[in-house]
């Protein structure tokens with residue numbers, strides 16, 4: 001199994017006849033991720049925007065767990081957007097909406113709700129994206145949270161991260177080296193660097209939630225309420 005996946009379905013499991021793709025990491029991480037974000041999300045209503053949704057499996061699983069929230073998945077690849085839509089059809093959930101193409105490499109990115117400009121978001125979720133994309137994707141994700149979250153909203157970012165310039169495990173150091181060998185613009189990001197972006201976007205430094213397999217969830221909230 002490859003250590004990282006750029007585009008699902010290129011290697012590993014082919015799509016189901018209806019286009020649903022399988023992400024092996026989903027089966028390992030979705031329970032832990034939901035446990036970490038449910039404390040906030042299960043008390044909330046409104047819209048959750050997921051960035052880099054991949055196969056769409058997290059969106060389907062989490063929308064099922066949170067009928068009080070409307071879940072908006074997104075990605076950049078046509079094959080992923082087709083898979084997200086196929087998982088959505090399979091899940092038959094009223095609160096799981098059609099995927100939209102959002103490219104975090106675009107500093108002007110925004111989201112729409114049924115073709116209209118989207119309302120302020122209850123939450124944004126981005127799982128295993130920042131290490132497999134250029135730094136500007138992290139910049140644009142966090143700037144977007146500053147623009148698009150509602151006052152009490154949260155940005156949740158899951159993945160491997162460095163802390164204070166150091167890897168949290170030898171396996172993460174090896175993973176980082178393999179990412180950078182594949183593409184020098186990729187790599188495991190440092191929480192301190194992300195906190196600097198958060199500060200520029202009017203967000204507080206991340207609350208850090210340790211996760212299995214040397215991953216973290218970073219939860220960002222607004223530093224100052226807008227009203």
Ligand SMILES: C[S@@+](CC[C@H](N)C(=O)[O-])C[C@H]1O[C@@H](n2cnc3c(N)ncnc32)[C@H](O)[C@@H]1O
Nearest residue numbers: 005023052053054102103104105127128129133
């Ligand atoms: C390792 S996969 C993770 C997918 C999914 N979140 C998961 O955990 O299974 C990385 C995802 O980031 C998406 N991605 C890469 N560059 C992106 C960009 N510039 N904007 C939005 N998504 C991007 C890819 O299409 C892919 O779905």
